[in-house]
Amino acid sequence: MKPQTELAALAAWILISLGLFTPGLMLLGGTLLPTPSVDAQLITNTVISLCIFLLPTFFLPSGKAAWSRISQPLPAKYRKPKHSFTILGLSLLVLLLAQLLYMGIIVLAQKLGYPVQDAVEARL
Structure with missing residues (x-):
């Protein structure tokens, strides 16, 4: 995949994630607890960040290459x-x-x- 195409796919993923996942997770977090706590908000923010920024690295070619480099042994x-x-x-x-x-x-x-x-x- 060309870098421009990969960048466009990543930008689209972030927009879709922000548009769909974030409101859904925040609504779910707000409805599960009678009064939202700071800890619940931190957990929701962590899950949202992982969905937006970490998941694409498993699917996009440069992300797969980066993971393989990380897993190589150190000198x-x-x-x-x-x-x-x-x-x-x-x-x-x-x-x-x-x-x-x-x-x-x-x-x-x-x-x-x-x-x-x-x-x-x-x-x-």
């Missing part, structure tokens, strides 16, 4: 446990620092007098 020098633990450790460190920065910004904003509240929780 020998990167297969050592040391590298895996280094990557895992750095990932956890970045997540921790991001959370600390987020909490620090919230505390600073509250000390400066700005009302800080999560927009989703404020709506419920």
Whole structure:
């Protein structure tokens, strides 16, 4: 498939997904729970994102090629446990620092007098 055709198919899939799947999932999520919770909204958003962005990679040629490249083994020098633990450790460190920065910004904003509240929780 030509790249232009593949791009057009992906754009059509996203439009169809946004037009059909999103309202259906949101309606289903809203009718199953008497009061929608933040967790239900997060799960609905995750499913919608997976339907829109992940599913096409299994069907479009460039997505299939990308999955086959991901599943190929790493070069020998990167297969050592040391590298895996280094990557895992750095990932956890970045997540921790991001959370600390987020909490620090919230505390600073509250000390400066700005009302800080999560927009989703404020709506419920």
